[in-house]
Amino acid sequence: MIELKNELKLKPQLILTPQLKLVLKVLQLNILDLHNFLLQEVQSNPFLELEYKDLPENNYIEESYFEEIKLKEEVNFEEELIEKRFYFGKEEPEEEWNWEKTLKAEEKLIDYLLWQINLKELTPLEKDIAYYIIGNLDDKGYLRISLEEIAKEFNVSLEKVEKIRNIIKFLDPVGVASLNLKECLLTQLEFIGYDKSSIPYILVEKHLEEIPKGIDYFKNLYGYNEKEIESALEVIKQLEPYPARNYFDVNTLYIEPDLIFYKEENEWKVEVVKEGPFIVRLNNYYKNFLKKKKDFGNNPRVKKFLKQKLKDAEDLLKALDSRYSNLYKVGEAILKYQKEFLEKGIKFLKPLTLKDVAEEVHLHESTISRIINQKYVQTPKGLFPLKFFFSIGYKSKEGEELSAKAIKDYIREIINGENPSKPLSDSAISKILKEKYGINIARRTVTKYREELQIPSIRERKISKNNRERGVFYD
Structure with missing residues (x-):
């Protein structure tokens, strides 16, 4: 017969406290993500407040007056609490979400043109000439190499090169491989059905520079009526002056460094970036309110709520302090290994692993991984992700x-x-x-x-x- 009984066992187990979870979360945020996270926290916690630096009436406490909050310290809400400020990176204005941004094509212009030219019935030599022309387009879609140079390269006539270029000009996007703006616009007009006797074609071919002068100028010059000129100018406005515009555009990526490596008086130093438009600190009004027991009346839930929010605010400040101190130690360790790279170049980049840095700063490898993830450092050689220094x-x-x-x-x-x-x-x-x-x-x-x-x-x-x-x- 099975016997049921209760018994107690001691079992060592790692438990993540809420404070430790917060420390780990803050640790892995880069400066821009941290900035957004703090804005959310300030909105939900009355004990946290923002003080913007660009307001002249604000009086700031010098950094030398800051008192370090240790993670092991317990918060005593009855005692006078220490004001503590942290500086953060510049906020980027939040844009309204647009689903079209998620549908952007990643195809490159050269690949798209090559795909189209391969569908044409051309000889191997003609395709080679076409490939050469496509490979020498600039970011706007214009050909920046002379036709004579292409003819010399392939030992063919100028007429042969021009024949291939005209084929490319009428690929999509129309006007690509043109030699100048006028040719590009005329190609587009021809493609959509305007012949050489049409008003838009004449205006572009003979008076491109005068187009900004407007309707009255051309009405007096040619005797066209106002509607004809207005219609022609409207057609020209719809043309694309840079055929490659939509293919060389990329999504903007905003990066702000979390660390700076710099040399001062022949000595390499590391700095944690803290500067930003605002300061996060504890709110004086709610601190004082919490100490006045009579203000709570017969509603103990108000005091319990405020005590919890005060603890959350203090935990956040401690987590930020931990983030900055650990980020500084890791930056210092990386700098110790990679000074030669900063002075002499890529060939002097030394092998470095997470274990090496973990042993140097007495942290676990997983913690080092969190610290360096999606974080960047500004150096005299440019901006690098911290992961760049590990290999x-x-x-x-x-x-x-x-x-x-x-x-x-x-x-x-x-x-x-x-x-x-x-x-x-x-x-x-x-x-x-x-x-x-x-x-x-x-x-x-x-x-x-x-x-x-x-x-x-x-x-x-x-x-x-x-x-x-x-x-x-x-x-």
Whole structure:
């Protein structure tokens, strides 16, 4: 017979307290996300308030007067609480949501034009000329290379080049590969059915610079009536002066650094970014109100609510303090390892792992991962994600440690210097790395790094159809 009974057992178990959960949440926010999070918290907690720096009547407490709040301290609401301020990054105005933004096409103009040209019945030579023209378009969609240069490159007549360019001009977007604005607009007019005797065509061909002068100018010049001129100008306004506009536009990404690495008096230093348009601090009115027991009357729930909100506010300030101190320690550890990169360049980027930094700052690897996630650092060499400084490494024959990023840079350098007619195989690159730089890595590793760099294989790099399709492969 089964016997049922109760018994007590001691079992060690990790329990995440609400305060610890808040610390972990704040820790992984970048400065812009943190900024938005704090605005939400201020709206829901009466003990938190904002003080905007650009208001002249505000009096600010110097940073030297700040008293550190330790995570282990318990909040005593009966005692005078410490005012504490934190500075945060600049807020970006919130835009009204637009579903059309989520439907934006990512297709590039060159790929779209190549797809269209491949549907045309052209000879291999004519396609090569078309690929070459497409590969030399600028960001606006205009051809920025002379027709004579193209003819010389392929050893063909100017008429042959012009024939191919005219085919491209009438692809979508119409007017692409034009030599100037006038030709681009005339191509679009011709495409939509206006011949050389039409008013819009005449205005663009002969009076493009005078178009801004308006209806009266052309009415007196040609004797056209006002409606004809107005209609023609309206048609011209609808034309696209930059055919590639919609294909080179990208979604704006706002990035604000969480750390700054800078050199002062020949010494590298790290700074946690705290400056911003407002200060978050505890609200004096509610602190004083909470200490006056008579104000609560016979409603203890009001006092209980306020005590909880006060605790939440203090927990948030402690979490922010923890975030800044840990971010500073991690930044300092990264700077210690990567000073040579900041001074000499990518080839001096050392291998660095989460474990290395965790041991340096006495935190767990998962905590380091949270700290560096989606955070950026401003350096004299530009803006970098903190993850950039972490990579596996290898040793050269001299015993020097090299990061995977440094080896990728060597691979790119070797390929950029190769003979285009005789590109190097991955095995050959592996051999050069070993003989010239003392870096012993396998062919498959070279292949992996080359693909990560988005550099085509040996077959694709040969001077052929694919080479002309893509133009320059590597930056």
